[in-house]
Amino acid sequence: MxxxxxxxxxxxxxxxxxxxxxxxxxxxxxxxxxxxxxxxSPKQQQWGRLNNLEIVGLPEKSNESLPDIIRKIALHAGVALTSEQIEFIHRVQPRQHISGRPKPIVVKLSNRDLKDHILSGLRRKRGIQTSDIGISGSSQKFFVNEHLTPI
Structure with a gap:
């Protein structure tokens, strides 16, 4: 036991x-x-942003038409962009807000080739300034990049 x-x-x-x-x-x-x-998660987020462009440093105007702006940017890059090729476009809150700096613009295009053609056209032109797209006032340089995830 x-x-x-x-x-x-x-x-x-x-x-x-x-x-x-x-x-x-x-x-x-x-x-x-x-x-x-x-x-x-970042891979999935980046996959979702594959057709996106981010426009940084473009001054904000109260009566701005973002679709017109992206079409002018594309035209400067040598790409004729139609309204149907723009899925959405809006200004977004930046990750870190800096006083006096305009909100970036995010645009989702209908396909990746459009995005790539716009970026390569802007590289050939060595960048873009506000005067290149008909924005009045002193000419300021702004940047068009791929819309990447923060991580």
């Missing part, structure tokens, strides 16, 4: 050790799943 009690106590200790190990493994699996999701 005494041996049975000892055997049962040993089995209970083994069972408790196994339970603790299972809990530890579950916790590690959860952490690994979180890490995998964190790695996947």
């Amino acid at each position: 005494e041996r049975m009690k000892e055997s049962q106590a040993g089995l209970q200790n083994d069972l408790e050790d196994t339970k603790q190990l299972i809990c530890k493994l579950k916790s590690e699996i959860k952490n690994n799943v979180k890490l995998i999701e964190e790695i996947k």
